Amino acid sequence: MDYKERLSKLRRLLGSSGAVIVDLSQLRELSLRGIPDDNLRPLTWKLLLGYIPLEKDQWNATLTSKRDAYYDYLRDLLQDPDGDPQDHPLNSSASSKWGIFFEDNNTLEQIDKDIKRTLPDIAFFQQLVRRDPLSPLSPVLTATYNVLEEESRSSMDDVFGRLSMDQLSIGQPEMKNNHTSAVSDSQAPSSGERHSTSPLSSRISSPPLDVRPINTRRSLFRRIQHLNRNFGSDYRQNSSSKSIISKTDVDDPQIDDYHWEVVERILFLYAKLNPGIGYCQGMNEIIGPLYYVLAQSGEVGAEPDTFWCFSSVMSEIREVFIRTSDFDEDQGIGAIVGRFMEHMKTVDPELSDHLDSNQVHPTYFALRWFTCMICQEFSLPSVIRIWDSVFADYDIFRQTMTNVDSMKVQSGGFHFLHDYCCAMLLCIRDDLLQLNFAEIVKMLQCYPLSDIGPILAKSYILRDYRLSGSKALLDIIRSSFKPYQSNEEHGFRTSLNTIRSKAAFLKNINIKASNGTWSANSSEAAMSPKSDNLRESATNLFSRFRQKSGTPNSSSEDICTSLSSSRGFFSRSWTRTDSPIASPTVVLSEAPPTSHLANIKGSGAGLMRKMGQILSPSLIPQRADLDDVKDIRSSFEIGEDDAEEEKFQRLTES
Amino acid sequence: MRADTHDIPTLKVLLVGNSNVGKTAIFERFVDDFYDPETTTATIGVDFRSKIVEVRDTKVKLNIWDTAGQERFRSLTSSYFRNALGALIVFDLSVYETFEQLPLWFRELRTYSSDQQVATVVVGAKLDKVGSRVVNRSEGMAMADKNGAGYIEVSAKTGVGVVEAFEMLIGRIMDTPALWKDGDVLARTDSVVAVDQVEEGTRYCGC
Numbered sequence: 001m002d003y004k005e006r007l008s009k010l011r012r013l014l015g016s017s018g019a020v021i022v023d024l025s026q027l028r029e030l031s032l033r034g035i036p037d038d039n040l041r042p043l044t045w046k047l048l049l050g051y052i053p054l055e056k057d058q059w060n061a062t063l064t065s066k067r068d069a070y071y072d073y074l075r076d077l078l079q080d081p082d083g084d085p086q087d088h089p090l091n092s093s094a095s096s097k098w099g100i101f102f103e104d105n106n107t108l109e110q111i112d113k114d115i116k117r118t119l120p121d122i123a124f125f126q127q128l129v130r131r132d133p134l135s136p137l138s139p140v141l142t143a144t145y146n147v148l149e150e151e152s153r154s155s156m157d158d159v160f161g162r163l164s165m166d167q168l169s170i171g172q173p174e175m176k177n178n179h180t181s182a183v184s185d186s187q188a189p190s191s192g193e194r195h196s197t198s199p200l201s202s203r204i205s206s207p208p209l210d211v212r213p214i215n216t217r218r219s220l221f222r223r224i225q226h227l228n229r230n231f232g233s234d235y236r237q238n239s240s241s242k243s244i245i246s247k248t249d250v251d252d253p254q255i256d257d258y259h260w261e262v263v264e265r266i267l268f269l270y271a272k273l274n275p276g277i278g279y280c281q282g283m284n285e286i287i288g289p290l291y292y293v294l295a296q297s298g299e300v301g302a303e304p305d306t307f308w309c310f311s312s313v314m315s316e317i318r319e320v321f322i323r324t325s326d327f328d329e330d331q332g333i334g335a336i337v338g339r340f341m342e343h344m345k346t347v348d349p350e351l352s353d354h355l356d357s358n359q360v361h362p363t364y365f366a367l368r369w370f371t372c373m374i375c376q377e378f379s380l381p382s383v384i385r386i387w388d389s390v391f392a393d394y395d396i397f398r399q400t401m402t403n404v405d406s407m408k409v410q411s412g413g414f415h416f417l418h419d420y421c422c423a424m425l426l427c428i429r430d431d432l433l434q435l436n437f438a439e440i441v442k443m444l445q446c447y448p449l450s451d452i453g454p455i456l457a458k459s460y461i462l463r464d465y466r467l468s469g470s471k472a473l474l475d476i477i478r479s480s481f482k483p484y485q486s487n488e489e490h491g492f493r494t495s496l497n498t499i500r501s502k503a504a505f506l507k508n509i510n511i512k513a514s515n516g517t518w519s520a521n522s523s524e525a526a527m528s529p530k531s532d533n534l535r536e537s538a539t540n541l542f543s544r545f546r547q548k549s550g551t552p553n554s555s556s557e558d559i560c561t562s563l564s565s566s567r568g569f570f571s572r573s574w575t576r577t578d579s580p581i582a583s584p585t586v587v588l589s590e591a592p593p594t595s596h597l598a599n600i601k602g603s604g605a606g607l608m609r610k611m612g613q614i615l616s617p618s619l620i621p622q623r624a625d626l627d628d629v630k631d632i633r634s635s636f637e638i639g640e641d642d643a644e645e646e647k648f649q650r651l652t653e654s
Numbered sequence: 655m656r657a658d659t660h661d662i663p664t665l666k667v668l669l670v671g672n673s674n675v676g677k678t679a680i681f682e683r684f685v686d687d688f689y690d691p692e693t694t695t696a697t698i699g700v701d702f703r704s705k706i707v708e709v710r711d712t713k714v715k716l717n718i719w720d721t722a723g724q725e726r727f728r729s730l731t732s733s734y735f736r737n738a739l740g741a742l743i744v745f746d747l748s749v750y751e752t753f754e755q756l757p758l759w760f761r762e763l764r765t766y767s768s769d770q771q772v773a774t775v776v777v778g779a780k781l782d783k784v785g786s787r788v789v790n791r792s793e794g795m796a797m798a799d800k801n802g803a804g805y806i807e808v809s810a811k812t813g814v815g816v817v818e819a820f821e822m823l824i825g826r827i828m829d830t831p832a833l834w835k836d837g838d839v840l841a842r843t844d845s846v847v848a849v850d851q852v853e854e855g856t857r858y859c860g861c
Contacts, residue, residue, distance in 0.1 A: 110724070113674045114696045280726040281673065281696040326729050333730070363730065367699035376695060438704040438717060445701055 007036040014043055022047060022054040024396075031392035033460075034385050041388070042294050046305065048391040049312040063301060070304035071136050071214060074265070077272050078216040104272065105223050107279050111267045112224050114284040115260050122380060124292060125263070128256040134300045136214045137262075139254045218255060220265055263291050266307045270314070277314070280321040285375040286313060289383050313373075316394070316413050320371050337366045340418055347422060347462070347474060348481075351429045358437045365444035369421050373414070377424075377447045386452060390416045393463065416463060423458035424449075430482035662706060664715045665827060666737055667820075670759050671744035672752040673723030676779040679810035680744060681720040684820055689810055697722040700734050709824045716820065728762070735766035739833050740773035740823045747778040747807065748786035753794070760801045771833055773826035774803035777819050781809040 001009075010030045012018045027047060035041045046052045052062050131138045257265075267287060271279040287310050294309065295302035319325050325332025341362045345352040355362070368376055373390070375383050393416035425432070427449060432440055449455065458477065465473040669677040678697050682688050685703045701720040706713060719738070721731040735741075743759045745752040756776060763772055776798040778789060791807065798805035804822045808815030827833055 110673070117674070118695050281722065281724045282698050284696065285698075321726065323726050323729055363699060363733075364702060367730065371698050376698065438702075438715075441702040442704075 001030075003036055006030050006033070010036060010040055010044070014040060016056075020056055022056065024054055028392045028395075031388055033389070033456075035388045035392075039297065041384070042297060042299065042305075045290075045293060045309060045387075045391055048394060048396070049309050050396040051305070051308045051312055063305070066308050067301045067304040070269075070307050071212075073269055073273065074137075074214050074217065077269060078214070078219045104268075107271050108220060108224050108264075108268055110281075111264050111271070111279050111284065114281055115264050115267070118284045118288060122288070122292070124296065125258070125260040125288075127259055129259055129262055129295075130298050131256065132298075132300045134211060135303075136211050137217050137257070137303055138213070139256055217265070218257070218261075220268060221261060259291070259295060262295070262303050263287055263306075266291070266303060266310065269307060270310060274314075274318075277318055277321050282321065282371040283310075283314070285372040286310070286317075289375065289380060289387060292380065293384060317370075317373070333367055333371060334363075336370050337362045340366055340370070340421060343418065344422060344425060347465075347477060348426060348429060350481075351425060351432060354433050355440065358440055360437060360440050360444070364441050366421060368445075369424070370417065373417060374420065374424075378452060379450065382450070382452045386420060386456070389456065389459070390414050390420070392416075393419075415466060416459065419459040419462040419466060420455065422462050423455045426458050426477065427455050662713050662715045664704075664717055665739050665824065666717045666719070667823060667827075668735060668738045668741040668763075669718065669720045669744060670731075670741055670763065671723055671777075672746070672749075672755050675723065675744045675746040675749070675752045676810055677720055677723060677742075677744050680742070680777065680779060680808060680816055680819070681718060683810040683813055683816045685718065687813070689813070696724070699727060700731060707820065707824065709821050710828065712828075714824060716824070732762060732766040735763060736768050738763075738767045738772055740775070740827045741767075742775050742777045742819055742823055743803065744777045744779050745789070747780050747789050747794075748783045750788045753778075753789045753797070756797055757801070760803075771830055773823060773830050773833065774801065775819060775823045775826065776801075776803045776805045778805075778807040779810065781807045781814060782811045 009026075013022060013026060013030065024047070027044065030036075031044055031048065035044050047054065051066070052059050129138075263284075267279055267283060270283070271277070287306065290309050290313065291302070291306045294305045299305070314321075319328075319331040320333040320336060322332060325334075327334050329335055341352065341355075373383075374386060378386065394413045396413070424447065425444075428443065428447075431448075432443065435443065461473055461477055464470070465477075669681055671677055673696065678694050678701065679689060681701065681703070682690075682694075685705050697720060699722055702717070703720075704715055704717045706715045708714075719734050721727070721734060741763055743756060743763070745756055747753075760774070763774065776794060778791075778794050780786075794807070795805045804826055806815050806819045806822055808819050810816060
């Protein structure tokens with residue numbers, strides 16, 4: 001489906017001419033590859049996140065009641081603790097309102113510091129929130145004040161005016177006339193008025209009766225006024241507004257809010273209402289794009305809408321912010337990162353090994369990716385685009401089945417985020433494979449790609465894989481892995497990949513040079529879904545071996561050492577003296593003579609048969625003599641269980 | 655790169671301290687000689703970079719871990735403390751509370767780093783904010799002395815003291831023989847570390 005088609009379908013789906021109930025699955029499908037119209041994004045996100053219902057005729061009522069609820073919270077929670085004669089600021093008892101007040105101020109200070117550190121590079125957040133008589137969070141309008149303000153803020157209005165005009169003319173041709181649509185209802189008066197040159201008096205003369213201004217809306221900023229001595233005035237001077245507001249005016253009910261202040265207020269309220277989580281660093285990153293998307297159009301309810309959408313997002317990922325869950329097996333950031341790497345191991349065992357062997361613990365990078373929903377890794381427009389997919393893939397009713405084991409239990413429903421993070425690694429895997437610890441961590445912490453196109457392309461394949469479990473999709477992913485060095489190397493690597501992908505068998509086997517034979521330890525864990533049967537065979541093989549050899553507790557290492565003479569043959573194909581793989585999966589320093597073939601036939605035939613399944617045929621001819629190949633091939637043919645048993649018998653004795 | 659650094663000993667050092675005291679600014683100033691007040695965001699988890707420096711005619715490779723300061727990340731960041739040989743414990747000269755919390759950071763370090771003798775330097779940051787200073791120099795030095803740490807004041811904004819802070823830390827590591835006994839740190843190169851890790855498994859990370 002091309003862009004135009006998606007656009008017109010989405011417009012039809014959400015517009016008044018479409019069905020009265022939005023088809024969620026269609027909405028998700030249309031949004032998965034990016035919401036084609038910026039102006040439809042706020043509405044689409046609200047639907048995808050479950051903030052508003054699918055029934056169009058309920059949008060208005062829902063928005064009204066949710067927004068009112070938010071305003072009520074603010075009225076309740078922004079009260080200063082005065083009035084109670086028994087209580088006073090020096091009261092140290094836990095139930096003291098003043099005590100809570102001071103504790104809140106710590107939270108507030110933390111939020112304030114983080115917001116100011118996070119958002120200054122996006123000019124939007126330094127701008128003033130547009131006044132709107134419909135919002136209880138707008139300054140109280142008085143005629144004289146407005147005239148002055150209007151003049152001083154004319155430059156700002158130009159910006160906003162243009163913005164809304166563009167949006168109205170391009171974005172919402174259908175929405176404009178849709179009176180059941182909450183979006184158009186709430187937007188029409190504000191946007192229309194903004195860019196028109198309607199006389200100021202029209203706003204003042206007809207204030208909506210049911211809007212009760214929240215006079216304490218700026219009380220938060222008074223509390224932390226001491227922190228803003230320098231910051232506030234800097235920004236007020238730098239911003240497009242010419243009005244420089246002195247610090248004493250910080251809680252003047254007629255002062256406009258900056259967008260960053262609004263974000264602070266939302267985070268503070270969220271922390272107050274969710275004392276189990278409170279405020280954690282990282283939330284500041286997540287709320288940024290949400291607010292930006294919802295507030296950019298200047299819609300009156302942007303603040304409450306952001307609060308509710310943020311709450312929806314948090315309900316999916318809240319565990320990553322809970323410290324006591326850090327080391328929990330099922331939830332929390334540790335578990336999420338663990339499962340992510342488990343999944344990586346399935347998709348790209350070679351890279352996974354490389355990271356492992358270089359001691360690059362996934363928390364060094366993935367912790368931040370997941371905690372901030374990759375906000376810190378990409379530019380704001382990219383993040384918004386990625387989130388389109390994340391939210392579109394998000395199944396609010398949790399009906400989507402995941403068919404990949406490593407993805408089955410996930411904290412939160414943002415599976416696409418996992419796909420995307422996985423793709424981030426895959427897109428730079430060829431580089432990563434050549435780097436050492438310090439270089440890898442640096443690259444992963446300062447992610448080098450800014451073009452998200454290729455990453456998204458891979459993410460979709462990974463998503464399909466997750467949903468279908470089809471191994472063919474993994475092969476597609478792997479087919480793009482860059483061959484290492486020369487053509488010969490290419491052959492080697494392809495074979496190696498084939499081996500790896502099939503070699504669950506070699507789980508726990510890490511082959512290294514040792515007297516020209518093989519030993520093993522437990523870092524090779526090439527697990528591929530393809531190899532279920534092989535894995536089973538291998539398990540049986542090992543357990544039978546243990547029984548036969550009378551050493552039930554012998555490790556795979558012992559077994560492999562015993563098998564070494566028979567398997568040494570393969571070394572010639574795999575010998576690498578200067579391996580780029582830090583923990584060489586297969587490195588042998590010495591190639592055993594061809595005479596070992598005799599041993600293979602004699603003792604390790606059963607095992608060899610398995611190896612035959614593992615080995616890509618192309619590997620063998622590559623470096624072995626034709627006769628050798630013949631021999632190997634014939635030894636692979638030995639298939640009957642009895643024969644295999646017998647070989648094992650001999651094997652254990654040898 | 656690999657060849658150049660091959661024989662250079664690697665030292666793992668940490669930047670710890672309360673949130674928003676300027677750890678990342680010091681880190682970036684030192685590693686990249688870069689300071690941008692606009693783009694420093696709160697560190698989530700940990701940032702890592704390495705840099706080769708020469709102290710007392712010995713080249714060493716510093717692997718620097720810049721940790722998140724917020725309480726929420728404490729349990730995660732403490733896991734990065736293992737095998738650290740030294741730490742810069744940073745506080746904000748203009749925020750008294752960050753100074754008061756220094757003992758807590760000493761305690762965290764001793765609890766979670768594998769070596770009790772981990773070398774430490776107390777770093778008073780934001781020296782450039784002349785008017786807002788609330789911790790005076792003698793107070794800072796007394797706190798450092800009491801905990802057997804070095805003391806230095808720096809400004810990431812101007813760059814004053816940043817390099818010296820790291821040099822002081824390296825010097826203290828070199829002067830602490832107990833840190834060497836066990837792993838013979840200076841002899842430990844990248845490649846040796848890699849083998850260590852694979853073979854021993856228990857000796858965790860030298861980087």
